[in-house]
Amino acid sequence: MKRRSSFSRTLGRVLTYALAILIALWILVPIYLIGVSAFGEKLSAYTYPRPFWPAPFTIETMAFFLKSGGVIKSVQSSVIVALITLVLSTLIGAPAGYAIARFIFSGRDAFRLIVVSTRSFPIVILSIPLAVFFIEWGMYDSVYSLALMHTALALPFTILVTSSVFASIPRDLEEAAQTLGCSQFQAFLRISLPLALPGLAAATLFTFVLSWNEVFAAVILTVRNRTLPALVLTVLDESQLPYRFAGGFFMMVPSLIFMLFIRRYLLNLWGRVTK
Amino acid sequence: MAEIKIINVQKQFGKVLANRDINLTIHDREFMVLLGPSGCGKTTLLRGIAGLDPIDSGSIYIGDTDVTDLPPRKRRIAMVFQSYAVFPHLTIFENIAFGLRMQRVANQDVKKRVEAAAELLQITDLLKRFPAQVSGGQRQRVAVARALAAESEVLLMDEPLSNLDALLRLEMRAELKRLLKEVKSTVVYVTHDQIEALSLGDRIAVMKNGSILQCDTPLRVYDHPANEFIGSFIGNPPMNFLRGTVQMDGSRVNVQAGGASIQPPSSMESILKQKISSGVRLGIRAENIEVVSKAQKDAMTGKVLVVEPLGSHNLLTVMVGDQRVKVNAHADSLFQPGQAIWLRSASEKIRWLDVESGMALAE
Numbered sequence: 163m164k165r166r167s168s169f170s171r172t173l174g175r176v177l178t179y180a181l182a183i184l185i186a187l188w189i190l191v192p193i194y195l196i197g198v199s200a201f202g203e204k205l206s207a208y209t210y211p212r213p214f215w216p217a218p219f220t221i222e223t224m225a226f227f228l229k230s231g232g233v234i235k236s237v238q239s240s241v242i243v244a245l246i247t248l249v250l251s252t253l254i255g256a257p258a259g260y261a262i263a264r265f266i267f268s269g270r271d272a273f274r275l276i277v278v279s280t281r282s283f284p285i286v287i288l289s290i291p292l293a294v295f296f297i298e299w300g301m302y303d304s305v306y307s308l309a310l311m312h313t314a315l316a317l318p319f320t321i322l323v324t325s326s327v328f329a330s331i332p333r334d335l336e337e338a339a340q341t342l343g344c345s346q347f348q349a350f351l352r353i354s355l356p357l358a359l360p361g362l363a364a365a366t367l368f369t370f371v372l373s374w375n376e377v378f379a380a381v382i383l384t385v386r387n388r389t390l391p392a393l394v395l396t397v398l399d400e401s402q403l404p405y406r407f408a409g410g411f412f413m414m415v416p417s418l419i420f421m422l423f424i425r426r427y428l429l430n431l432w433g434r435v436t437k
Numbered sequence: 438m439a440e441i442k443i444i445n446v447q448k449q450f451g452k453v454l455a456n457r458d459i460n461l462t463i464h465d466r467e468f469m470v471l472l473g474p475s476g477c478g479k480t481t482l483l484r485g486i487a488g489l490d491p492i493d494s495g496s497i498y499i500g501d502t503d504v505t506d507l508p509p510r511k512r513r514i515a516m517v518f519q520s521y522a523v524f525p526h527l528t529i530f531e532n533i534a535f536g537l538r539m540q541r542v543a544n545q546d547v548k549k550r551v552e553a554a555a556e557l558l559q560i561t562d563l564l565k566r567f568p569a570q571v572s573g574g575q576r577q578r579v580a581v582a583r584a585l586a587a588e589s590e591v592l593l594m595d596e597p598l599s600n601l602d603a604l605l606r607l608e609m610r611a612e613l614k615r616l617l618k619e620v621k622s623t624v625v626y627v628t629h630d631q632i633e634a635l636s637l638g639d640r641i642a643v644m645k646n647g648s649i650l651q652c653d654t655p656l657r658v659y660d661h662p663a664n665e666f667i668g669s670f671i672g673n674p675p676m677n678f679l680r681g682t683v684q685m686d687g688s689r690v691n692v693q694a695g696g697a698s699i700q701p702p703s704s705m706e707s708i709l710k711q712k713i714s715s716g717v718r719l720g721i722r723a724e725n726i727e728v729v730s731k732a733q734k735d736a737m738t739g740k741v742l743v744v745e746p747l748g749s750h751n752l753l754t755v756m757v758g759d760q761r762v763k764v765n766a767h768a769d770s771l772f773q774p775g776q777a778i779w780l781r782s783a784s785e786k787i788r789w790l791d792v793e794s795g796m797a798l799a800e
Contacts, residue, residue, distance in 0.1 A: 334518050334520045337489050337516075338518055338522035338524075338583075339524075340508070340510060341515060342510075343536055345508065345510060346508075348539075353524055356526050357525065357526055
């Protein structure tokens with residue numbers, strides 16, 4: 163009886179790991195293949211089976227991709243859009259998140275619901291009328307108007323994450339600060355904000371990645387000031403396979419690095435507590 | 438001077454009246470304990486004094502200042518929270534220094550006062566650590582040190598010992614008492630633990646359902662509970678309550694209870710005379726009951742139900758008629774369940790209460 167249960171426990175664990183490895187491979191293998199092709203010789207992109215290691219290793223393809231028309235400029239655009247999005251959504255979203263976490267006001271639940279429901283509109287449906295407005299207002303094809311759009315897309319996430327970050331900081335701490343001579347605002351600045359900072363940083367990083375990767379709105383709302391994903395999507399469609407891999411790899415790296423940083427907070431967000 | 442005057446304070450949460458028309462004056466440097474079961478409004482009252490939850494009506498004075506509409510930082514208070522509320526991102530030193538930094542005290546004075554407070558609570562060697570690196574009991578000390586370092590005129594404590602384990606609580610209780618004797622603050626201390634209240638307080642305000650039922654010295658509250666609730670809430674075991682009938686024996690008043698004929702003190706006679714028709718309730722503490730081995734005129738007849746040896750004494754549960762009575766008997770007494778015994782109590786140790794209201798009859 164005891165042996166059987168320990169056997170089934172082992173089996174269960176093996177299956178869990180097998181499934182986890184399978185899922186990991188599902189994501190990692192394409193990333194790896196992109197990397198191999200991006201740093202391999204041009205011709206290796208067409209060989210089959212793919213070489214397991216980019217031999218000979220070369221950055222020629224990457225360099226060619228980076229030097230090709232408009233890539234550097236679109237990277238600049240992407241960074242500007244992402245930074246504006248990050249700043250705006252933090253400035254607007256963090257106070258909203260704080261309010262949801264700390265204050266009980268009528269309509270709080272409704273507000274939370276509305277915030278989430280904005281994400282249920284497909285971006286394409288939002289983008290086209292928005293493009294029309296932007297054209298009317300003379301804001302079309304600008305990194306700033308695209309940043310506004312991305313801010314709108316990022317806000318629900320920012321608000322919900324920051325509210326969960328602030329909710330995890332006991333109210334007692336702010337109250338204690340108030341009894342020790344702080345105003346409500348000072349208590350926030352000296353106690354809650356420093357404690358929330360790691361979580362807030364995670365939220366802003368995620369916003370950055372979200373903007374960096376966003377392609378639908380970018381394609382519709384920009385023409386000459388393309389962001390990198392929009393450029394990759396439109397231009398590389400007509401280019402050779404190795405350059406597509408190079409473009410894909412270049413797009414992917416920042417997201418991967420950011421994910422590494424904020425992994426802990428994302429897990430927290432899904433309800434798992436990590437210490 | 439930091440006398441606290443609470444005048445007609447009222448506070449409502451939704452439909453619940455947490456504080457109903459509370460009036461209480463806490464003297465300068467007094468140690469006042471707010472005692473009551475959970476939900477009685479004691480913490481609400483404390484937070485009202487602190488200014489963390491604004492009160493609905495009434496006013497609060499600290500010293501000569503009307504603080505009713507002042508924010509906590511302008512009330513010259515310090516508070517120890519039940520959860521300690523130690524700031525996790527600051528070292529123990531900076532935690533204790535926090536209030537002083539806010540008052541812009543000069544650096545060397547901050548150091549001096551933090552070290553003095555740490556010394557008092559014996560946490561000097563922890564000053565460089567972060568709260569996560571010390572134990573719960575030590576964090577509790579940090580919270581107290583932080584409140585003391587502020588040297589405010591009023592010290593508010595919200596169940597500061599309730600998160601400690603039993604042994605640590607006992608130790609910290611005595612230490613708090615020693616500490617707070619040295620501090621010149623007026624202390625308001627909230628607890629639901631009657632022993633804590635008895636051991637620490639200069640006075641105890643017993644609360645229930647948002648009202649203060651009795652406010653008096655620990656001994657008075659223990660010996661002369663204002664009503665049945667207080668008698669059974671304070672003391673372990675709770676006070677015994679027995680039915681009695683009042684009779685006239687010639688010109689003297691006589692009370693019959695549990696088969697005993699008790700002669701009340703002469704000071705009670707005129708009040709008890711009015712209770713001839715309604716009867717009276719007798720409140721007797723377990724330690725004020727003497728077990729006698731044979732029948733006496735003024736002894737109640739009982740039968741031992743349970744014997745619990747508690748080391749220092751034996752706790753007996755005795756059936757007197759259909760009423761249970763707790764009695765403290767000597768540790769070396771040899772009683773058996775089922776044994777018939779007789780219980781005597783000196784009549785001046787008996788409290789007399791109204792049958793209907795449960796209120797103590799005034800002497």
